[in-house]
Amino acid sequence: MKYFSTRGGPQELSFEETVLTGLAPNGGLYIPTTIPKLPQNWQSAWQNYSFVDLSVAVLSLYISREEISESELRNLVVKSYASFRHPEVTPLKKLGDKKYVLELWHGPTWAFKDVALQLLGNLFEFFLQRRNEENSGANEKLTVVGATSGDTGSAAIYGLRNKANISIFILHPKGRVSPIQEAQMTTVTDPNVHNLAVKGTFDDCQDIVKALFADSEFNAKHHLGAVNSINWARILAQTVYYFLAYFSLRRAVGEDVQVQFVVPTGNFGDILAGYYAKQMGLPMAGKLGVATNANDILARFWKTGRYEKADSSPQDDTPSMQPAAGSSDGKQATQDASGVKETLSPAMDILVSSNFERLLWYLAYENVPEDDNDRRGKAGGIVAGWMSQMKSNGKVEVPTAVLEIARRDFCAERVGDEEILTTIQSHFLGNPSYVVDPHTAVGLCAAKRLAQHNSLSVAQVILSTAHPAKFSEAVSTALKDTPNFDFESEVMPREFNGLLQKERRVIDVESADVELVKSIIEAKV
Numbered sequence: 385m386k387y388f389s390t391r392g393g394p395q396e397l398s399f400e401e402t403v404l405t406g407l408a409p410n411g412g413l414y415i416p417t418t419i420p421k422l423p424q425n426w427q428s429a430w431q432n433y434s435f436v437d438l439s440v441a442v443l444s445l446y447i448s449r450e451e452i453s454e455s456e457l458r459n460l461v462v463k464s465y466a467s468f469r470h471p472e473v474t475p476l477k478k479l480g481d482k483k484y485v486l487e488l489w490h491g492p493t494w495a496f497k498d499v500a501l502q503l504l505g506n507l508f509e510f511f512l513q514r515r516n517e518e519n520s521g522a523n524e525k526l527t528v529v530g531a532t533s534g535d536t537g538s539a540a541i542y543g544l545r546n547k548a549n550i551s552i553f554i555l556h557p558k559g560r561v562s563p564i565q566e567a568q569m570t571t572v573t574d575p576n577v578h579n580l581a582v583k584g585t586f587d588d589c590q591d592i593v594k595a596l597f598a599d600s601e602f603n604a605k606h607h608l609g610a611v612n613s614i615n616w617a618r619i620l621a622q623t624v625y626y627f628l629a630y631f632s633l634r635r636a637v638g639e640d641v642q643v644q645f646v647v648p649t650g651n652f653g654d655i656l657a658g659y660y661a662k663q664m665g666l667p668m669a670g671k672l673g674v675a676t677n678a679n680d681i682l683a684r685f686w687k688t689g690r691y692e693k694a695d696s697s698p699q700d701d702t703p704s705m706q707p708a709a710g711s712s713d714g715k716q717a718t719q720d721a722s723g724v725k726e727t728l729s730p731a732m733d734i735l736v737s738s739n740f741e742r743l744l745w746y747l748a749y750e751n752v753p754e755d756d757n758d759r760r761g762k763a764g765g766i767v768a769g770w771m772s773q774m775k776s777n778g779k780v781e782v783p784t785a786v787l788e789i790a791r792r793d794f795c796a797e798r799v800g801d802e803e804i805l806t807t808i809q810s811h812f813l814g815n816p817s818y819v820v821d822p823h824t825a826v827g828l829c830a831a832k833r834l835a836q837h838n839s840l841s842v843a844q845v846i847l848s849t850a851h852p853a854k855f856s857e858a859v860s861t862a863l864k865d866t867p868n869f870d871f872e873s874e875v876m877p878r879e880f881n882g883l884l885q886k887e888r889r890v891i892d893v894e895s896a897d898v899e900l901v902k903s904i905i906e907a908k909v
């Protein structure tokens with residue numbers, strides 16, 4: 385299996401090169417040359433597989449044996465998921481007659497990004513070790529640099545801590561990530577982990593990281609690696625739990641199970657994994673449900689066919705996000721100017737959705753006539769054109785035929801902060817009583833609306849992306865007037881005890897300055 389860029393070009397990469405490269409040089413994302421089909425007997429052969437068995441089975445379809453043998457792959461997968469607290473890794477929990485949640489947060493940082501980043505860390509280490517063994521005398525190292533507003537940083541740190549030949553530098557805006565997230569990141573004291581608390585905003589952190597990657601001299605010298613959600617290995621790792629959920633549900637309700645997955649979405653990574661699972665042949669009776677918060681560029685796309693940063697629809701009732709003239713508050717001005725809305729589900733607060741480009745490629749491809757002998761090349765050209773319009777105008781409108789293709793596999797809903805709070809309340813008061821985090825609440829609320837269009841036989845699986853203790857503010861706000869609710873005793877896992885008091889290691893970066901960050905990295909690697 386080889387991989388190529390969504391923006392075209394003849395270059396084809398191995399899995400290893402794809403994982404180590406991240407973003408293609410032409411700005412595109414890597415996708416596989418074909419989406420593999422499931423083996424004929426997959427339903428019977430895989431039905432009782434564990435998470436690890438399913439990972440090996442699914443990942444093998446995308447990774448050539450010559451690159452990673454089956455036993456090597458199994459070792460990597462076993463090691464990656466040994467860090468999860470639940471024996472099923474991602475268990476399915478029944479909340480209602482036709483409503484289930486897939487709990488993806490039983491990993492080290494209590495959020496779904498662990499599923500992918502635990503594997504990615506082991507893949508990085510495996511590839512580097514092999515390169516250094518095969519080429520004796522070589523001493524290849526990787527310097528992973530990333531910016532975070534919370535979840536990605538902690539999951540990346542836990543994925544890469546203590547890995548040979550890898551250093552990781554995570555920039556976060558000082559004082560602007562939640563206390564639990566900050567503690568999860570900075571209490572990891574392995575020598576290869578470096579937390580940089582930058583005086584500035586998340587955007588400042590992201591700009592610094594972008595500048596480092598764009599600096600070819602610095603990049604070549606330190607061999608920079610990326611862990612953000614455009615990395616192909618992250619998508620691939622996430623396809624596995626769609627299969628696990630399908631089989632769990634089949635055991636619960638019978639062989640003719642009909643399923644709809646609903647996924648809280650920001651950068652379109654988690655749900656894109658579901659699209660791959662479906663294209664491989666996993667039966668999905670209901671369309672994949674895209675659930676966005678008030679940062680609803682995706683929900684608007686499915687409504688209008690326009691992929692557009694700013695919401696220009698006249699019926700919109702949200703206040704203008706333009707910064708007030710003369711605003712002196714740096715934080716407000718920056719966030720308003722970029723247009724990202726601060727919601728109760730911060731891990732989904734995005735302006736554009738980076739993995740959506742991968743879906744756009746498949747939509748473009750399907751819209752090129754089947755008998756065209758340069759179908760792949762044409763699709764790459766179309767996507768490159770769309771993305772350049774997006775870059776220069778902040779928007780692009782796809783042809784109606786393309787929107788119709790998108791609507792065949794997906795439906796979309798937007799969920800506001802008020803609904804997040806009422807959804808958390810109604811599930812706490814429900815039977816079974818269940819405390820959900822604000823991101824999962826976005827999925828649950830969207831699922832409720834989408835269920836109205838489903839036939840009665842369809843069961844919904846909502847992907848639960850974080851443990852509620854990680855987002856205590858939203859959960860406490862939602863449940864503050866509920867009698868008998870006590871956050872400490874009902875939500876806080878005992879593993880969090882003492883976390884806030886543990887020893888921390890963090891480097892203060894006094895100004896959001898690229899040169900300053902460069903000098904810190906140089907001094908530490």
Ligand SMILES: *Cc1c(COP(=O)(O)O)cnc(C)c1O
Nearest residue numbers: 535649650651652653654731849
């Ligand atoms: C990252 C994240 C999401 C969004 O996932 P995408 O793959 O970007 O769509 C949702 N919920 C939580 C808790 C997250 O950390």
